Amino acid sequence: MKLHGVINASGDSLADFSIALDVESAVKRANDLITEGCVGIDLGAAGSTQFASRISADEEWDRLDGKIQAIAELGVELSVDTWKPEIMAKSLQAGANFMNASDGLQNPEMIEIAVSTGVPVVLPFLSGEDPKSLEFVSGDPIEVIVRWFEKSLDALSKKGLSQEQVILDPGTGFGPANWEWKDRYKYQERVYSNLNKLKIFDLPVYVALPWKFEDGRKHLLEILLEVGFDYGRTHLPNRILEIKKELESR
Numbered sequence: 001m002k003l004h005g006v007i008n009a010s011g012d013s014l015a016d017f018s019i020a021l022d023v024e025s026a027v028k029r030a031n032d033l034i035t036e037g038c039v040g041i042d043l044g045a046a047g048s049t050q051f052a053s054r055i056s057a058d059e060e061w062d063r064l065d066g067k068i069q070a071i072a073e074l075g076v077e078l079s080v081d082t083w084k085p086e087i088m089a090k091s092l093q094a095g096a097n098f099m100n101a102s103d104g105l106q107n108p109e110m111i112e113i114a115v116s117t118g119v120p121v122v123l124p125f126l127s128g129e130d131p132k133s134l135e136f137v138s139g140d141p142i143e144v145i146v147r148w149f150e151k152s153l154d155a156l157s158k159k160g161l162s163q164e165q166v167i168l169d170p171g172t173g174f175g176p177a178n179w180e181w182k183d184r185y186k187y188q189e190r191v192y193s194n195l196n197k198l199k200i201f202d203l204p205v206y207v208a209l210p211w212k213f214e215d216g217r218k219h220l221l222e223i224l225l226e227v228g229f230d231y232g233r234t235h236l237p238n239r240i241l242e243i244k245k246e247l248e249s250r
Helices: 023-035 057-064 067-072 085-094 108-117 141-158 181-193 195-201 217-227 237-248
Strands: 002-008 040-044 077-082 098-101 121-124 166-169 206-208 231-234
Touching: 002 023, 002 077, 002 237, 023 040, 023 067, 040 067, 040 098, 057 067, 057 085, 067 077, 067 085, 077 085, 085 098, 085 108, 098 108, 121 141, 141 166, 141 181, 141 195, 166 206, 181 195, 181 217, 195 217, 217 237, 231 237
Parallel strands: 002 040, 002 231, 040 077, 077 098, 098 121, 121 166, 206 231
Antiparallel strands: none
16 A cells, blocks of 8 residues: 655645645645655645636646645655646656546546656546536446446557556545535445455556545545555545554454
């Protein structure tokens, strides 16, 4: 299990402790995350929740420029979470070495970037064109996710993307607007309990881990830790590792 620590360069992130609006605070948080057990950093500048405003590419880049270059100097895995191809291209030129393609590689320009650079790509399941345009999933979510990956991976392979680059994300860190927690909990429980179904693709799995632990969220994390995954995107690596240790000692 490799942990990638979250840094939010957007002031409207719900996890306010993860916000870093200047280069100095971004580097400090990156160092703290690495000290706490992360081997990589995931940096984002455009909020994906219903509470975050859509911003222009210029504003998104202004929030990232300088932070990417400084964090890249730390020599760790560094992804930038964006659904805009122009932002991803600039981020890779500035020193990022992973793509967190939060458009689900549905934009042809994003696919071209992935193919031409050859870097690892986190491919999230999406029920819409980007994380702020999602619809509710109908039917068994794990079956829907598997079918979506089957179709997407086939199409991406035909466009020249190497399967060796791809890291699968069930997309549970995103959600439609006004999703009641009780319904989201049932959805995530179903997906996490059946995460092994993604093994048919023989690709690494990346999961957005909780940063709250009440109302069943700790139970969901325990399911994930028992089932297993390859990459965890986390705001609180210390807490994740503590719960993992507790689980192993039972």
